[in-house]
Amino acid sequence: MDRFVKNFIFMSIVYLVLASFLGVAMLLDSDMLAWKFVHSHLMLLGWVSMMIYGVGYHILPRFAGRLLKSKAMAEVQFWLANAGLTGMLLFYMLDRYHPETAAYKSLSGLFGGLEVVSIALFFYNLVATVYSKGEGE
Ligand code: HEM
Numbered sequence: 001m002d003r004f005v006k007n008f009i010f011m012s013i014v015y016l017v018l019a020s021f022l023g024v025a026m027l028l029d030s031d032m033l034a035w036k037f038v039h040s041h042l043m044l045l046g047w048v049s050m051m052i053y054g055v056g057y058h059i060l061p062r063f064a065g066r067l068l069k070s071k072a073m074a075e076v077q078f079w080l081a082n083a084g085l086t087g088m089l090l091f092y093m094l095d096r097y098h099p100e101t102a103a104y105k106s107l108s109g110l111f112g113g114l115e116v117v118s119i120a121l122f123f124y125n126l127v128a129t130v131y132s133k134g135e136g137e
Contacts, residue, residue: 001058002071004078008054011082015046034096038089045085045115053081053122061129069128073121080118087111 019042025032026039061068068074088111095104 002068002074004071004074005054005058007078008050008057008081011078012047012050012054015042015050015085019043019047035093037092041085041089045081050081053077056122056126060126064130066129066132069125069132073125077118077121077125080114080121084111084113084115084118088115 019039022032022035022039022042026035057068057074088108091104091108091111094101095108098104
């Protein structure tokens, strides 16, 4: 199993654990509902998406009878997806508690953009793998 596959699966479970605690905190204390954006995105971009990235990179090339187009790109995608998610959530909450600092909103958007780039890399790498005629990297 490739290192980025293991890393995606490991981080997806880390995000599940964190988001679950946050979910229980929101049930117990309605003030914690301010963290709903963090909970939902840790669950969906963390737990759900990263499990799909990891399992997808491992299984889809095998289903297609191909080698993954670029392992280096998948490695880069791992770091971009994690930096994008954590940066977006960190600066989102900083903006929520300190709206007077304009930079937080822009930084949240910037890291959200990194997340989009990582999604585009996943899309390209898998499409180029599944539809390729050759063997890949
Ligand atoms: C330990 C399990 C979980 C707990 C305790 C929990 C708890 C909560 C709570 C209390 C809210 C806020 C509800 C409100 O607005 O009053 C919420 C929202 C949300 N949760 Fe969870 N949750 C859990 C698992 C999940 C999972 C597995 C996902 C998705 C994979 C998820 C996705 C969401 C989303 C998208 C929202 C936002 C919904 C909205 O905007 O109204 N949650 N959750």
